Amino acid sequence: MRIAVCGGPYGNPYALQAFVDDARTRGAERLYCLGDLGGFGAEVDALWPILTDHGVECIAGNYDRALARGDTDCGCGYRDPKDNEYAQLVYDHTLATTGRDFAAWMGTLPTEHRETLDGTDVHMVHGSTLALNDFWWESLPEDQHRQRTEASGADVVLCTHSGMPWQRRIGDALVVNVGVVGKPANDGRREVWYAILDLGAGQARAELVPLAYDWRAQARSMREAGLPGIFAETIETGWWTTCLEILPPAERSRGRFHLYRSTLPNGFQPTDDGWGPTSSAPQDRADERPVIPLFGSPYFPTRLWLYTNFHCNLACDYCAVASSPRAVPRSLPTDTFHALVDEAVAAGFTELYLTGGEPFLHPDILELLDHAAAQVPTVVMTNAMLLRGRRAEGLTHLAGRKLTLQTSLDGATAATHDLHRGAGSWQRTMEGIRHLIDLGLPPRVALTETPENTAEIPAVAELLNGLGLPADRFAVRPLLRRGFSDHGEEISEDTSIPELTVTADGLHWHPAGADLDTSPDLHLAAAGTPLERGKQLVTERFFAARLTDGSLPRPVHCAV
Numbered sequence: 001m002r003i004a005v006c007g008g009p010y011g012n013p014y015a016l017q018a019f020v021d022d023a024r025t026r027g028a029e030r031l032y033c034l035g036d037l038g039g040f041g042a043e044v045d046a047l048w049p050i051l052t053d054h055g056v057e058c059i060a061g062n063y064d065r066a067l068a069r070g071d072t073d074c075g076c077g078y079r080d081p082k083d084n085e086y087a088q089l090v091y092d093h094t095l096a097t098t099g100r101d102f103a104a105w106m107g108t109l110p111t112e113h114r115e116t117l118d119g120t121d122v123h124m125v126h127g128s129t130l131a132l133n134d135f136w137w138e139s140l141p142e143d144q145h146r147q148r149t150e151a152s153g154a155d156v157v158l159c160t161h162s163g164m165p166w167q168r169r170i171g172d173a174l175v176v177n178v179g180v181v182g183k184p185a186n187d188g189r190r191e192v193w194y195a196i197l198d199l200g201a202g203q204a205r206a207e208l209v210p211l212a213y214d215w216r217a218q219a220r221s222m223r224e225a226g227l228p229g230i231f232a233e234t235i236e237t238g239w240w241t242t243c244l245e246i247l248p249p250a251e252r253s254r255g256r257f258h259l260y261r262s263t264l265p266n267g268f269q270p271t272d273d274g275w276g277p278t279s280s281a282p283q284d285r286a287d288e289r290p291v292i293p294l295f296g297s298p299y300f301p302t303r304l305w306l307y308t309n310f311h312c313n314l315a316c317d318y319c320a321v322a323s324s325p326r327a328v329p330r331s332l333p334t335d336t337f338h339a340l341v342d343e344a345v346a347a348g349f350t351e352l353y354l355t356g357g358e359p360f361l362h363p364d365i366l367e368l369l370d371h372a373a374a375q376v377p378t379v380v381m382t383n384a385m386l387l388r389g390r391r392a393e394g395l396t397h398l399a400g401r402k403l404t405l406q407t408s409l410d411g412a413t414a415a416t417h418d419l420h421r422g423a424g425s426w427q428r429t430m431e432g433i434r435h436l437i438d439l440g441l442p443p444r445v446a447l448t449e450t451p452e453n454t455a456e457i458p459a460v461a462e463l464l465n466g467l468g469l470p471a472d473r474f475a476v477r478p479l480l481r482r483g484f485s486d487h488g489e490e491i492s493e494d495t496s497i498p499e500l501t502v503t504a505d506g507l508h509w510h511p512a513g514a515d516l517d518t519s520p521d522l523h524l525a526a527a528g529t530p531l532e533r534g535k536q537l538v539t540e541r542f543f544a545a546r547l548t549d550g551s552l553p554r555p556v557h558c559a560v
Contacts, residue, residue, distance in 0.1 A: 001118040004028035006194040007126075007160025008061070010182020011041030011094065013050060015192050018213035019181050020054045026196055026209075032113070034160040035061025035126040037106060038094040039074065040182050041218060042225035048102045060109035061126040061161065062133040066091070067098055068107030077133035080245030082260045082290070086228075087243060093227060114154065120199040123154035127161040136177060138166040139250035149173040156197065156204045164251060165193040165208045176206045181213075184238040186247075186255040190215045191238075230289060241291050253540035257291035259299075294539045296348065298497070304349040304531070305501040305511040306340060308332055308368060310357040314383055316421045318448065318485035321515035323357045330504040334364045340502055340531075341372045347531045355381040355511060366394035373401035381406050383425070384432025384443065396439055405436060406444040411452075412459035419452055437467060444473045483518050493522065494545045498538045500524075500531070507534040509541065 004023030009016045016033075023031055033056050038044040051058060060068075062075040074091040078084045111132055113124040127134035129151040136148060136159050149157060149170045157175045164186065165179030179185055179193030191210040198205045219232040230241040239256040245263075252258055294300045307321075309331040315324035332340070344352060352372050359365050359380055372378040384407040387395065395405075409429055411417035417426035436443045447453065447460055457476055464474050479488035493509050501508040505516040506527045513522030524537045 001030075001199045002026070002028050003030045003032060003117065003197050003199065004194060005032045005034065005124070005158050005176075005178045005197065006181045007034040007178045008036040008039065008163065008180030008182045009033065009047050010036060010039045010180060011044040011047070012182040012192075012213075012218050013041075013043050013046035014215070014218045015181040015211065015213040016047055016050050018211055019194055020050060020056065022209070022211055023194070023196070028196065031056045032124060032158075033058045034124055034158065034178065035059050035109070035111075036063040036161065036180070036182070037061070038067055038091075038098060039063045039076075040090055040231060042093070042097070042222045042227055044094055044098045045102055048099075048105070057113070058109050059113050059124055059126060060106060060111050063091075063094075064106035064109060065111070065132070067095060067103045070095070070103075075133055077127070077131075077135065078243065078246050082262060083243045083245045089228065090231070093225070097225075118200045119202045120204050121153075121155040122158065122197075122199070122204075123152045123156065124158045125152075126159065128159055129157060133161065135162045135246065136175075137162055137248050137251060138164070138168070138177070139248050142170075145170045145175070149175060155202065156199070156206075158195070158197075162251075165195070167195070167206050167208060174204050174206060176208075179208065181211060183234055183240075186238070186240040186251075188238040188256065190236070230291075233289075241289060244291060249540045249543035252543055253536045256293060257289070258294040258539060258543070259292055259297065260290055261292060262290070294542060295535050300498055300535075300538060300542065302348060302350040303353060303499055304344045304351070305353045305355060305499060305514070306332065306337065306372075307501065307503040307511075307514055308337070308354055308356055308359040308362045308365065310503075310515070311361055312356060312358040312383075313361065313385060314358070314422055314425060316484070318420055318450070318479055318483075318488065320480045320482040320485065320512040321357075322483040322518050323515075327357065329357070329361075331362055332502075332504055334367060337368050338371050341375060343531050345375050347535065349531075350376065352376055352378045353381065353511070354378065358383055358386065360386040360391055366391065366398070369395075369398055369403060370401065373398060373403040377402040377404070379404045379406055379444075381408075382432075383407060383421075383429060384436060385425070385428045387432055387435060392435070392439060395441060399440055403441075404444060405441055406446060407433060407436075408448065409433070409445050409460060409464070410447055410450070412456045412463050416453050416456055420448075420450060433464075433467065433469075437469075442469055442473065444475075445469065447474070447476050448479055449476050450479050480512050482512055483515055493541050498542060500534050500538055502531075502534075503527075507531075507537070509538065 006019045037047050066075050074087055076087050078087055115122055126132050128136040128148045157173055159177050163180045165177055167176040176195050178195040181192045185193055191212050194209055196207045196209055215235050219235040222232040234241050296302055309329050310323050310327045311329040312323040360382055414426035445464055461474050480491050481488040491512050498509050501511045501514045503514050507524040507529050508514040509522040513519035516523055
């Protein structure tokens, strides 16, 4: 036996009629709807004749119960005030425009249906087997999946409500979230989803079906009814623009938008910490959408870090990534680097930061810089000690590129600087800074603050100013407890904003945690993982950390 099951028509008669037509074409003998007839679109009354004329068997969702009773809200189960604000807008419209005869009919519907179909025990619910408005997400922990299936005991459990289709075997049961036909599944497709099930001899097989329909007519009807344009935009683009906070991290990371503008404090700007503005892509504010992507906000800058290599001519005792002359080089091959730069530009990154180790130990560093700086503003981090001969000549040829050099100076005197960076390093660094200025490439300079150099910070600024480097080319960064360092600030995905970083070992959360051996907790994915996937993984981890206590992380800058 073949059946077709849809969820949430949401006042979208165009999609509901397409469901009926498509399911019949595919040979479905019986059609079912798992509730929520209203809730997003403008034409709820138009659903009734489609349901009755085509014998669609219905159960009630929370929306249907609320409309039948004339409740003051939809009972959708949202917890966030902004989610509820948008849900209330639609519910008020739906309650005012739905005929009372249709609403009364909704009140006669059962809230679940259980039947043996061709020897298969099938249990149909709206939210889950636990509650009418329970969100049965695919990403729930295994024990929560089992709790819901065991509460039923059926061979097949069918649900909806969350708006995102999925299927999987949980124990002996086949569970299918059939999705909804009222709006897209936050997947960038205008199609909506329903399920076809083949049942027989106690066996069941399900197929999730993308359904094309007249989305233009649906969007037009919503706009003509006076619903906010952001609701119609979801129909037109396939991306959710409302009700985001209910989404778990995994599901939220797959969408285009992730945060309400009102969620982040200070207009999405982190507290001024002396480092200047955080790199981010300009947000599309043409229509003042209430939602934004995480990527491109100050909480996920469009700055990509590339570790060209890990070996270094110095062995700083607080190096966050454990670089030294004896470190395994783990150099990025030149062709891999070129491909990463091209991919970064396509993925929307607006700045590249090249670091190490000492990047100028990479044999092809000049070629790498040429390729990167030709496409996007590029900063290369160097201790400035190796910029002589061929390297210096090559840098002068790159003077017209979008290239900045940054070095480190940890004291106004050799005694202070050399304490952590090695004997003679202050003198060689100062020579390197002067040489870059002479070449017409004045560097930016950062100081890693330690107990020994805090008092010298004003003197370092004065020293650099005397060389012609203005104050905006000098910054102080914190000592971090990573790599070689046993002291300093803690940095983790719970406490710092992400800055996606690429090494020969793969993708990492932050450049200060890019050494796989000493910072395995900040490793995101293996080498070869696409940057778009990296952005998704970062977004998922960001919300997993944020939703633990509702807090937002802070920036931990490694560069000026």
